[in-house]
Amino acid sequence: MSQAGPSAPGDPPTLAGFIRQELSKPQPPAIMAAAQAAKERFGEQALAVLFYGSCLRTGQVADQILDFYIIVDDYRSAYGSGLLAAANRLLPPNVFYAETRFNQTTIRTKIAVLSLQDFIDRAGPRRLNISIWARFSQPAALLYAANLAVSESLAAAVAEAAKTMVCAALPLTPEIAGPKEVWQKAFELTYSAELRSEGSGKAAELYGLDKERYDAITPLVFKALEGTPSISLGTARRRWLWRRANGKTVSFLRLVKAAFTFDGGVDYLAWKIKRHSGVEVEIRPWQRRHPILAGFLLFLRLRLKGAFR
Numbered sequence: 001m002s003q004a005g006p007s008a009p010g011d012p013p014t015l016a017g018f019i020r021q022e023l024s025k026p027q028p029p030a031i032m033a034a035a036q037a038a039k040e041r042f043g044e045q046a047l048a049v050l051f052y053g054s055c056l057r058t059g060q061v062a063d064q065i066l067d068f069y070i071i072v073d074d075y076r077s078a079y080g081s082g083l084l085a086a087a088n089r090l091l092p093p094n095v096f097y098a099e100t101r102f103n104q105t106t107i108r109t110k111i112a113v114l115s116l117q118d119f120i121d122r123a124g125p126r127r128l129n130i131s132i133w134a135r136f137s138q139p140a141a142l143l144y145a146a147n148l149a150v151s152e153s154l155a156a157a158v159a160e161a162a163k164t165m166v167c168a169a170l171p172l173t174p175e176i177a178g179p180k181e182v183w184q185k186a187f188e189l190t191y192s193a194e195l196r197s198e199g200s201g202k203a204a205e206l207y208g209l210d211k212e213r214y215d216a217i218t219p220l221v222f223k224a225l226e227g228t229p230s231i232s233l234g235t236a237r238r239r240w241l242w243r244r245a246n247g248k249t250v251s252f253l254r255l256v257k258a259a260f261t262f263d264g265g266v267d268y269l270a271w272k273i274k275r276h277s278g279v280e281v282e283i284r285p286w287q288r289r290h291p292i293l294a295g296f297l298l299f300l301r302l303r304l305k306g307a308f309r
Helices: 015-023 029-045 054-058 075-079 082-090 116-122 131-136 148-172 179-191 202-209 211-224 233-261 265-277 285-289 291-305
Strands: 046-052 065-072 094-102 105-115 140-145
Touching (some): 015 140, 015 148, 015 211, 029 046, 029 065, 029 105, 029 140, 046 148, 065 075, 065 116, 075 082, 075 105, 082 094, 116 131, 131 148, 148 179, 148 233
Parallel strands (some): 065 105
Antiparallel strands (some): 046 065, 094 105
16 A cells, blocks of 8 residues: 655754654554554545554554544545435544454454545634644655645645644743643643543643654644744633633534444443553443433443543
């Protein structure tokens, strides 16, 4: 499968060049096999496969779930189904679960589907929801791209995500702040704008896991942001209030929608919550038979237990 091309030797360091090199880093064969299977699920409509999340950082696949985004051109053509296409358009992304066998190991994958145009739009500051630019300001890999134009479009969008993340956090960081302060504040803010099971120490953990990466990319982001109008503290705080309201509402609606598309979604949710927060969730047979009602009641019960913030 083709990947994004790295910057040419001797290029001056730029945010765009940094992102192109990062996206093109080779990945283990097991991950590439899972990417190939995910791509084949959508056939010619799959323009790209993006990989992000904890498994990218560790390279581990055993007893883990890989996080992929499948980038498509058109939702209706991708699904051949008006209902799934409408759901992806109205409340993106649609999320699916898949398993791939590789060398006698089961590789579990969570596949989110987004159109190329939606990905580009949601990587920038124009959209209220933070989910794309918060995720893709972190390390990512482009496992497959249909052609160079797609590769370049995604690299530009990922670079925009890093700029959006930093720009949104800067007004709420100290006046003299280095990469550590900027990124930890950015992670704290974005985690507070979704339904998350992770605790308050997650921001420091994320920065620490890729400290060299964030230290290297920060001056490149600052340079790319030169000339961008500054945002006042009051405006920044109001924007984050709206982002939190939007993010928590959209996160809940996505959980409800996933009951229709994500096979084993209730079990996956319980597993992920226990993994991140330590809250034990027992899933009963009736909850699998009635995932919408079960998801709503589970959400309320877990909120009372403190599994979501």
